[in-house]
Amino acid sequence: MTGNLYRGQAGLPFSSTLRVYEPLEAFPAEQQESLRAAGARSESRAAVENAELLASLGRITRPGGDPFPTGHTDLVRVLAVSGSDAGAAGTGNSSPESAGTEDSGSDRKVLPARLLYCPSQLVLRAGLAANALMEGIHGPLAQLLIPEEQRDRHQERIDQVKAREGTRRVHTRASTWGIPFSWFCLFQESDPTDVVEAGGRIVTVRIRSTIRAALNRVRHGVAHLALAAPDLDMLEDLTQLTEWLELFHTDSVVELDYGAVADKVYPDDSPMDVRLGIECLAEGDMTGAAAAYRRLASRWIPIRQLARAS
Template sequence: MTGNLYRGQAGLPFSSTLRVYEPLEAFPEEQRPAIQAAGARAASRAAVENAELLASLGRITRSGGDPFPTGRTDLVRVTTAHAQETGAPDGETADDGADAGTGPVLLYCPSQLVLRAGLAANALMEGIHGPLAELLIPEEQRDRHQERIDLVKARDGSSRVHTRASTWGIPFSWFSLFMESDRKEVVEAAGRILTVRVWAPITDALERARYAVANLALAAPDLDMLDDLAQLTEWLELFHVDSMVELDYGAVADKVYPDESPMDIRLGIECLAEGDMTGAAAAYRRLASRWIPIRQLARAS
């Protein structure tokens, strides 16, 4: 399955994601059976990734020209965390029956493709390619998808989106949430790195983001990254305190891993806070040399 996943991504833009996984209790009670069942159906993480990729390619090529997902087959990713990672008290029993004090706790991240597709379409319409987007996605299709979004919001009672995506590189602000010591997984096949995934407890991720915001606000208030970090902090604050945050590099990992970007971001912020402009510039040069070539691929012919 991992081989199929890599071949399916060949020729597509590098896509990386930032996800929040929540305990079952964080979801509305009426949603929990469906989320738990969808998570149980996921034979493996590779199977989920492959199914989502195939579904997206199918939407692009299906008849009728409607590229939007219907939400009928929304996928759910599952990860595990131990009590010391989520902060659950010893001896507490999770909703899935696991002893949160001694064993792994299951955490869930629904794909929410209907909501995310709507947000992506709006961003496209408001961007510099708006006129082209209007030709590619006619108003009738956008209106039809807005009806799906309204149904999802009415059913779920919440518009929290658990996933953020980025193409052709990872936003530097995302790296501020992680440290080198965080749990990670390197997925390889046929001599290539398919992806690297890094996890951090949401409490740790929020503490790191707030530290970065506080220091950048004093040392570099005009830096674009400060606004990105502020928005990221507000987003993370929407989720359950026992959640986990996952950075999924995607296929770009094969170009950059081993990656020291989290360390470079942390050192750069520390140098700015201490007034060490030379050290901050050196950290930025390391980041730029690693990621600017990736971003330039977006404009390569």
């Protein structure tokens, strides 16, 4: 399944995602039953990724030309974590066996597993993506490709979701052709990392952190940049990330999923380079900050240039 997923992405834009997994109690009561069912199915992570990819390709080619998801097949990613430290969790899709262990003297104690959930929320995310597209420089073209009738029909779906479950936090952020530098501020090289390989290539890399640690790091970055470089675009990006993460349960886990771009850049020192760049700016070390930026640019600008390649 993992190999099929990698081949299925061939020719598609590199897409990376930032996800937040929350405990069951963070969700509305009416949603918790479907989340429990997702956790009990024990689907592999590769199966979930493949199903989502196939569904997205199917929407592009289905009769009528409506590209929007209906929400009838919305998927849920499930993360099993140890009871004491979400950051030391395994990344099995829902298996309690991926929970951590704890050493106590010569004894090795198995900690109880806890499941965290990240619903795909495709209806809400598709609406946000369409709005951003309409407001961007390609808005006129988007209006031709996505007729007003289809946009109005999808707005009805969004209204139904909000009426059924209330205003919801959007658990996933996506980026194509590269990872925003601001995302790396949430992680450090010592954070738990999974490298998924198939056929001699890296399918993806996933790095995760507790939301508490991620918030501490991003707030630290905001404080430094606000004093040292208040005009830097990254300050606004980090501020928005802080506001987004503050919406979630304090026992959540944040995950950066590189996607297929991992095969081009991993091993990746971007989290360290972003941290060093911010620290150098705070210390007035412009040479060090410039060096950190050059390392980031040499790694990621070639990836972003692929978006304009023919």
